[in-house]
Structure formats: structure tokens, C-alpha cells
Amino acid sequence: MNHKAVILGNNYYIGLSAIRSLGKEGVHTVAVDYSEDDRYGAASKYCSEKIIVPHYKEETEEFIQALIDYAKKQDKKPVLIPCHDTYLEVIDAHLHRIKEYYLIPQTEQGLATRVINKDTLHALATEHGVRVPETVRVKEPNFKERVEQEIKFPCLVKPFDSPSFVATFRKKIFKVHNMEELEEALEKAKSANQEVFVQRIIPGFDDHMYTFDAYLNQDSKVTHWTTCQKLRQYPINFGASVYTIQKYTPELFELGSKFLEGIQYKGFAEIEFKKDEETGEFYLIEINARITNFNHLLYKVGLNFPYITYREMIGDPLEPKAVTETTNRAFWYGYEDLLAVKDYVKTGQLKSSEVVKSLFRPKAYAIWSLSDPKPAFVFMKTRIGKLFGQRKG
Known part of the structure; x- marks a missing residue:
């Protein structure tokens, strides 16, 4: 019996x-989830097995134990692949226990969490000589003066813990245009127990967002890699990729390779950079330490x-393999791209003809596949159900 992939x-x-x-x-x-709701990924014909486990955040100990109990029943250690930051954080916090029963690339407990936490990532990047956007922390001396003089408006209010912030506010950041809006945003974050900081906006439209996608082996050496360029995101300007090209x-x-090898990273990582349209310099924005949302483009x-x-x-x-040519292939998440395009056109950032x-x-489609159509049908059925449910409400 071969190793399973969980x-x-x-x-x-x-x-x-x-x-x-x-x-x-x-x-x-093996598709592992805490609920049957909206579980369209598990509808794929390539899914061999489906299991339900306790909620990773609400019943963390039970969740970890359920994973361990499952692995104990297998002939060989399964390979564990978290596909969301919140799963990743929990696995990272219990890495030493989990690694007894699962095959996981990362060996240093806490490293994955450090690279997805904006504060610790900022410190790591600075330490390794990688350019990051200018940042001011809320409790620093002369906070307001520094925002006005160094950061300038408009600017961003960003969370240290992105998954928790997104779960609370359904957005990745607050964009503020003056001191009054900044104070409102800080108050909102404080009320929700979210730690935040203020950051300069690197000038450039959404197509100035680039990624370095790489796999690092157990010697922390890059073995596989390519680069991509985002063209559109949702929510627009500060969201997730909906149309990206390799x-x-x-x-x-x-x-990217110098930084990831320098911090002794192992496994897959995606670094998001933004190219300053005025200087041409690349700034490190964030890191995804789990499979990326345009994984299907990378596959293609x-x-x-x-x-x-x-x-x-x-x-x-x-x-080892690197894609060192421009293939012109695009990742497309049509469902959210339609929403994004509407907002881009409405705000005058794009013309319909350009789109x-x-x-x-x-x-490379996010969900649709002619050879594996069921997940798309399950997804649409759920969306239509939610839409009608809202209208009835």
C-alpha cells in the first residue's frame, strides 16, 4: 500500500x-474537513476517501488527535498537505507531535507561522536584506507624526495575523485616506482584538503584483520554481488573485531563493512582491506557506x-525543474473575476475592452474541469442556494 495524501x-x-x-x-x-458544508473539492473524481474531523480552532486538541488516530491506522505514514492558512497555523503549532505520524516538509516548528505573520515576516525580511514597505507600529512613539511624515495618506492598516483578520472583517486590510479614517480603523481592530500596523502603499496598479513560487527540499535548496504576474484580484487592489499569468x-x-534558503525554509512557498511603478524596485508583501490559489496554473x-x-x-x-520562459497561460477564477471587473470598470481602473x-x-480554471465537472456543479448549486436563501431572508 502506498503513502496516502491527506x-x-x-x-x-x-x-x-x-x-x-x-x-x-x-x-x-483523503479529503479532510470539519463539515460537509460547501465541501465541493471532495466531490472530485480524484478524491479517494473523505473524512470529517473536529473543528481545528474550536476543538484543536480533538482535531490533532483525530489526525493522529487516522494516521495510526495506515500502513505507511501519509503526506499531510494543509490548503488554508488557519489549518497551517494549527499544524505548525503541533508540528513535533504531528510529524511522528505524518510526512511534512517543514522541520522547524514555528517557521511557517513566522512567515505568514506580517510582523515577524517584516523582521525576517529586514534581517535578510529584503526590501519591505515602510511600516509604523501603533504603539511606537510619535505614531501619528510618523504616519503623516513617513507613511503619508492614503495608507494601509494591516493585521499581524491575516487569517484571523479576514475571518473577522471579510477583507485583508483597511485602506484609510486621513487621520480620522485611520483612528476609526484602529478602533475597529482594537474592538475585535486584532493587532494591526500601518504601512505605506507601494505605487502601482494590481498588475504590479508578482509572485515567486518555489519548492525547497530538505536541504533548504530551491529545486522547482517559476514566477507569475497578477493582473486582477478580488477584492480589487488588495485581494486574492482572480486572473494571473505565468x-x-x-x-x-x-x-526569492536567496531569502527562502537564508531562513532555512522547506517545502512549497509563494512570495508576493509588488513592483514600485516609480522606482522599479520589488518589495516583499507577503508569503503563502501552503499551496497557492493558482496552483492549477502552476500545474498547467x-x-x-x-x-x-x-x-x-x-x-x-x-x-529539479524551473519554468524560465513566459508561457502566456492564465489562471482564471471566473466567479470572482466578474465581481472584480465590475469594480475595476466602475472605479475607472480598467476599460471593458482591456478586460x-x-x-x-x-x-487554467480555478474550479471548472471538463474531465472532472462534478465539483463545479456542487459549487454552483451551493452558490445558487445561498443566493436564494439571502433573497428569502
Whole structure:
């Protein structure tokens, strides 16, 4: 019996993409969730097994124990693949216990959490000579003066703990235009027990957002990588990718590999950079320490990161590979891109003709697959149900 792949979080298309990426290679995939609600990733024909476990946050100890109990029943250690930041944080906090029963690339407890926490990431980046946007912490001396003089309005109020902030406010940041709005945002964050800081906005439209997507082996060396460029995100300007292209940007390899190898990172990581439209310099914005939301695009250009992870973990690594050409292929999450386009056009940031022109590329879809259509039908059924439920309410 081969090692199974246990995928945490299948109510979002990242989990679905991980299941497909592994299932197509003949790997036995196990969809793990805390609820049947909106579990469309588990509807894939590539999902071999489905289990329900206690909630990772509300019943953390029971969740960890359920994972351990499952692994104990297997002939070989399963490979564990978290597909959401909140799952990742819990696994990272209990890494030493979990690693007794699962194969996981990361060996240093706390490192994954440090790179997804904006405060500790900022410190790590500064320590390793990577440029980050100017930041002022709320409790620093002369806070207001520094915001007005160093950061300037408009600026961003960002959380240290992004998953918790998003769960509370359904947005990644607060954008504020003056001191009054800043004080309101700080009060909102304080009321919700969210620690935040203030950061300068790096000038440039959403197409100035780039990514370095890489896998680092157990020696913390980059073995597989490519670079991408975001064209549109939702919510617009400060959201998740809805239309992204693979684009070769060699300087990102220099910046990204040096940093990740320098912090002794292992496994998959995606660094988001923003290119300053005035200076051309790249600033590190954030890191995704789990499979990215445009994983299917990476798969389509020849980098199957869930399978790369799986093969190294079972001791049979794939040959190193880098995509060092621009393939012109795009990731497209049509459902949210339609919402994004409406807002881009409404705010005058894009013309309809530009959007239409951008769509004439070979695409990697977030959910839809002709050979595996069921997840898309389950997704649409849930969305339509919610829509009618809201209207009735």
C-alpha cells in the first residue's frame, strides 16, 4: 500500500486543485474537513476517501488527535498537505507531535507561522536584506507624526495575523485616506482584538503584483520554481488573485531563493512582491506557506507542487525543474473575476475592452474541469442556494 495524501480544507478550490494534482498521478487522496458544508473539492473524481474531523480552532486538541488516530491506522505514514492558512497555523503549532505520524516538509516548528505573520515576516525580511514597505507600529512613539511624515495618506492598516483578520472583517486590510479614517480603523481592530500596523502603499496598479513560487527540499535548496504576474484580484487592489499569468521575471528568483534558503525554509512557498511603478524596485508583501490559489496554473505550466511535495516526502524526489520562459497561460477564477471587473470598470481602473482582450489566453480554471465537472456543479448549486436563501431572508 502506498503513502496516502491527506488534504486539509476542501471547501475552497485550493484543496480541489491539490486533490486533482495528486489524484492524476495515481496518489490515494483523503479529503479532510470539519463539515460537509460547501465541501465541493471532495466531490472530485480524484478524491479517494473523505473524512470529517473536529473543528481545528474550536476543538484543536480533538482535531490533532483525530489526525493522529487516522494516521495510526495506515500502513505507511501519509503526506499531510494543509490548503488554508488557519489549518497551517494549527499544524505548525503541533508540528513535533504531528510529524511522528505524518510526512511534512517543514522541520522547524514555528517557521511557517513566522512567515505568514506580517510582523515577524517584516523582521525576517529586514534581517535578510529584503526590501519591505515602510511600516509604523501603533504603539511606537510619535505614531501619528510618523504616519503623516513617513507613511503619508492614503495608507494601509494591516493585521499581524491575516487569517484571523479576514475571518473577522471579510477583507485583508483597511485602506484609510486621513487621520480620522485611520483612528476609526484602529478602533475597529482594537474592538475585535486584532493587532494591526500601518504601512505605506507601494505605487502601482494590481498588475504590479508578482509572485515567486518555489519548492525547497530538505536541504533548504530551491529545486522547482517559476514566477507569475497578477493582473486582477478580488477584492480589487488588495485581494486574492482572480486572473494571473505565468511570466518569467528572473530578478524574482534572485530575491526569492536567496531569502527562502537564508531562513532555512522547506517545502512549497509563494512570495508576493509588488513592483514600485516609480522606482522599479520589488518589495516583499507577503508569503503563502501552503499551496497557492493558482496552483492549477502552476500545474498547467509543468510544476505540480503537491506531487513534488509528495514525492520528496516519500523519499523519491522528482528531478529539479524551473519554468524560465513566459508561457502566456492564465489562471482564471471566473466567479470572482466578474465581481472584480465590475469594480475595476466602475472605479475607472480598467476599460471593458482591456478586460476582454486579456481573456484571449490559454487558461487554467480555478474550479471548472471538463474531465472532472462534478465539483463545479456542487459549487454552483451551493452558490445558487445561498443566493436564494439571502433573497428569502
